[in-house]
Amino acid sequence: MKTAKANIPDRRSTLDQQRHSKMAESAHAYVRGNTKRFYEWLASDAVKASLPSGPDVWICGDCHTGNLGPVADLHGNIDIEIRDVDQTVIGNPAHDLLRLGLSLAMAARSSDLPGVTTALMIEEMIEGYIARLTGHSANITPNEIEPIRRVMRLAGTRQWKHLAEERIEDVTPTIPLGRRYWALEEPERTALENLFQEEKLHRLVEGIRGRTEEQVALLDAAYWMKGCSSLGKLRFAALIGVGKKKHRQFHLLDIKEATAAAAPRALHALVYEDHAERVVTGARALSPFLGDRMIAAQLLGKPVIVRELRPQDMKFELNRLTREDAIRTARLMAGVVGRAHGRQMKPAQRTAWVKELRSRHTRGLDAPRWLWSSILDLAALHEAAYLEHCRLYALGGAAA
Incomplete structure (x- = not known):
């Protein structure tokens, strides 16, 4: 060695510069790299009072789209799971839904999709989450979403040599x-x-x-x-x-x-x-x-x-999504999170949590009001913070 x-x-200077650079690539990248700002917003008493409180289960804690992807088990079987759990705690499953909803909304923005698509994504997200939470099919498969189908097909063919070439050349x-x-x-x-x-x-x-x-x-x-x-x-x-x-x-x-x-x-x-x-x-x-x-x-x-x-462990890159792919992706990814939460709940807990999720819908939107309004607030907050980050990073880079 x-x-x-x-x-x-x-080393620290180089790492800091790299982190700032990655977060300046897009608003979606900024959201992925800044969990702290999300939880600073969540710490407000007014915000906490507006959110439902689900059963205490292990949550991802940083449930953005980049942290979901194909994962292989010890026998080589592949499934889409949460692939990064550094922030995991026993907490409120609503926090994972919010974080995922924000990430999906910013992915739609980065793909130049209209706001109505984001609204439809949030609707599909809730339906996919509830379906898998209760042990049902989300009525969507990875093959129906081109960027996900492509990665899943590649994951199924990868071997040690591919991991070696990618990671250690x-x-x-x-x-x-x-x-x-x-x-x-x-x-x-x-x-x-x-x-x-x-x-x-x-x-x-x-x-x-x-x-x-x-x-x-x-x-x-x-x-x-x-x-x-x-x-x-x-x-x-x-x-x-x-x-x-x-x-x-x-x-x-x-x-x-x-x-x-x-x-x-x-x-x-x-x-x-x-x-x-x-x-x-x-x-x-x-x-x-x-x-x-x-x-x-x-x-x-x-x-x-x-x-x-493992060579099968990969990440989805959700760039330049079409309207249809964005909506299907929201349903599929929320289903992955729903299954992860649901396997930890007793039947009575799942029933009560589903009832809470289906309540308080916004007029004209088949998604909970708390979820939609929270995503609006978070999107505006992170958009402003992203632009400020870019300004500071650009000035720092110029000074350097």
């Missing part, structure tokens, strides 16, 4: 340093080597492989500049080899720092002192395909999530 002399100030057991991957500092290298001696790491590999007593070797690792909200936190890519050298198979692991969630937890919910344990527990409740490939650990005195990356 390559190491470098400590250079934290330069080669199938050889090294991670090439460059724009995305940086050399480890000496304390990081030592900490990673120690982590891979721990029993829990070996149990994760055994679960992934479905067999025991195999040799596990850390072949290479690097600091990973990835994502948006995670920039500036600990993030490493680790390449491991399993089995004897002649018949060794490779796996790529994502090691990511777990920090306090911005999403508010339910009043009487269990408090997790270890944020990595919170994330892993929430993942297993919301997205079993993902949760079964994760463990909580400690690295450099901080809680981290260790997750196996």
